[in-house]
Amino acid sequence: MSLLTEYDADARSMRRATRRFLIIAVLVTLALVVAIFVRQGLLRQTVSFSFVADTAQDIAKGQAVRIAGFRVGSVTEVDLRDDGSVAVKLEVDADHARFVTHDARIELRKEGLVGSPTLEIVPGSDKTRLAAAQARLAFSRADGLGALANQVRDEFVPILKDIKAITGALADPEKGLPGTLARIRASSEALNVLLANGNRQVDGIGGTAIRVLGKAEEDLTHLGQTLEAANKRLPGMLDRTQQVLDHVEKISAEAEASVPPALRDGSAVAADVREIVGGAKQTWPISSMIDAPAPARLKADSDPRGEAGRAR
Amino acid sequence: MRAELAVLLALLLGACGSTPKPVDPPRLRAALEAENDGAKRYERGDYTVAARRFAEAAKLHASIDDAIGVARNRMHLARSELVLGRDDAALKLLDATDPGGDAGFALDVWMLKAQAQLGLGRGDAARNSLAAAATLCTGDCPRAASLHLLQARHALADKRAAEALAHAEAALKLLQGKDEAAEAGNAWRLVAAARQASGDPAGALAAASSALDIDRRLALPEKIARDWLLIGDIQRGQAPAEAAMAYRKALDVAQAAGLDAITMIATQALQDNGMQKKID
Numbered sequence: 001m002s003l004l005t006e007y008d009a010d011a012r013s014m015r016r017a018t019r020r021f022l023i024i025a026v027l028v029t030l031a032l033v034v035a036i037f038v039r040q041g042l043l044r045q046t047v048s049f050s051f052v053a054d055t056a057q058d059i060a061k062g063q064a065v066r067i068a069g070f071r072v073g074s075v076t077e078v079d080l081r082d083d084g085s086v087a088v089k090l091e092v093d094a095d096h097a098r099f100v101t102h103d104a105r106i107e108l109r110k111e112g113l114v115g116s117p118t119l120e121i122v123p124g125s126d127k128t129r130l131a132a133a134q135a136r137l138a139f140s141r142a143d144g145l146g147a148l149a150n151q152v153r154d155e156f157v158p159i160l161k162d163i164k165a166i167t168g169a170l171a172d173p174e175k176g177l178p179g180t181l182a183r184i185r186a187s188s189e190a191l192n193v194l195l196a197n198g199n200r201q202v203d204g205i206g207g208t209a210i211r212v213l214g215k216a217e218e219d220l221t222h223l224g225q226t227l228e229a230a231n232k233r234l235p236g237m238l239d240r241t242q243q244v245l246d247h248v249e250k251i252s253a254e255a256e257a258s259v260p261p262a263l264r265d266g267s268a269v270a271a272d273v274r275e276i277v278g279g280a281k282q283t284w285p286i287s288s289m290i291d292a293p294a295p296a297r298l299k300a301d302s303d304p305r306g307e308a309g310r311a312r
Numbered sequence: 313m314r315a316e317l318a319v320l321l322a323l324l325l326g327a328c329g330s331t332p333k334p335v336d337p338p339r340l341r342a343a344l345e346a347e348n349d350g351a352k353r354y355e356r357g358d359y360t361v362a363a364r365r366f367a368e369a370a371k372l373h374a375s376i377d378d379a380i381g382v383a384r385n386r387m388h389l390a391r392s393e394l395v396l397g398r399d400d401a402a403l404k405l406l407d408a409t410d411p412g413g414d415a416g417f418a419l420d421v422w423m424l425k426a427q428a429q430l431g432l433g434r435g436d437a438a439r440n441s442l443a444a445a446a447t448l449c450t451g452d453c454p455r456a457a458s459l460h461l462l463q464a465r466h467a468l469a470d471k472r473a474a475e476a477l478a479h480a481e482a483a484l485k486l487l488q489g490k491d492e493a494a495e496a497g498n499a500w501r502l503v504a505a506a507r508q509a510s511g512d513p514a515g516a517l518a519a520a521s522s523a524l525d526i527d528r529r530l531a532l533p534e535k536i537a538r539d540w541l542l543i544g545d546i547q548r549g550q551a552p553a554e555a556a557m558a559y560r561k562a563l564d565v566a567q568a569a570g571l572d573a574i575t576m577i578a579t580q581a582l583q584d585n586g587m588q589k590k591i592d
Contacts, residue, residue: 293344296351298388298391299355300492302423303427305397305535306539308505308540309504
């Protein structure tokens, strides 16, 4: 009897442990499922937008949608419409939908010139209004390598044409470089003749100039003598002037050292006294005893310098 | 000791019991104090500092948008400039002064303008200013005597001696019994000059002596020196010795007061009459 009772107790304890294990296992499994859902984004809230493209080239379901380079959603549907255009639906995380303004556009870009294509939502300038859910946004494709090559070609072709025209003009025997060189040669010969004539004329003028210079030399000799006399007297005068200037400088230096501080001190003292007196005047009860002065009247004097009396 | 304490206590109680007077705003008070300080210095003959104080007062009045205060101090400043011989500066200042529709201020501005213009020898402009002033000075005009004196100055400068004498005598009549000694001195000086120009040296000498007496009483060096010059001019024809003495007096006063322009005039007058005096 006691053996049976012991067996029953063991079996109950085993059942309890098994039940506990099963409950924990179910809970862990559920937690794992929820975690997977969250990780996969199945539980997140999204906002749908769409756009229409001419072609589905470089657009595919599941393709990343970015805002400022951050992945914020993905393409959910790519359908061919009756008119041959392509309708594309995409979902953006609700958290990031605040960046999608009503005038935002979607741009298909490539990472680098040849990288994988991504859809980038470019917000518009009007930040006050956001795009409604299911709104259709504008779409454009950024220029790829081919477009770039075409642009370079378009720029280069006119330049090449210009170079061709210039080289053609230069090679022209009449109006081009050969003709110009021939004309320069003829002009330089004419110039040589002109210079030879000029030389002959200058020789004639030279004689006259030499005579004038001779006269000028005489005058300069006289001037030199005068300056020599002045030169003898000048040092003495300059010495005396220098002495006077030295005295003036000395007096000025002394005045510079002593006068400004004295003036500053005097001015500061006067300002202080004025401030003290002014402050005292404004202090009650002194302020009630002293009236503010009335506007001043100067005594009439129609001839303050007494100039009127003397006619001359 | 107890009595002194009681008095002090009574004073304090009286002060506490008295109703505080409404105090003027500090900036207005400062402006009025600067103006009055300038006026005191002007009366003392310290015209340079007076001018500075008037300029300061005008600035303070301008800072509180008190147009009348600004105009008044500009006129004070112009008067200081006139005394300092800076007629041009005074005229510019007056041209920029807006009397603000106050007829009294406007009259003062025109008269001061005329004064500056007479100093600068601009007779025509002075005539216009005096005409404008005359239209504002009618009836019982307190500035009538000064206006007559300016008209006399203008007439004298224009060689109209009789008219100058009439205006100067009219001014003298108006000044009788009034406390305007400086203007009375000016009037006598003008009477003297007008009489001299009319060929009445005796009358001129008497008038010049009256002017000298007044200017001595007022202790105005520049006017005293000019009175002596005038006396010298009057006496030069009849009594050269007295004329020389008058010119020397003028020279002494001018040198003592540091009046360079009058020193030069007196020296020149002495030289012209062969009455040179060694200048210190």
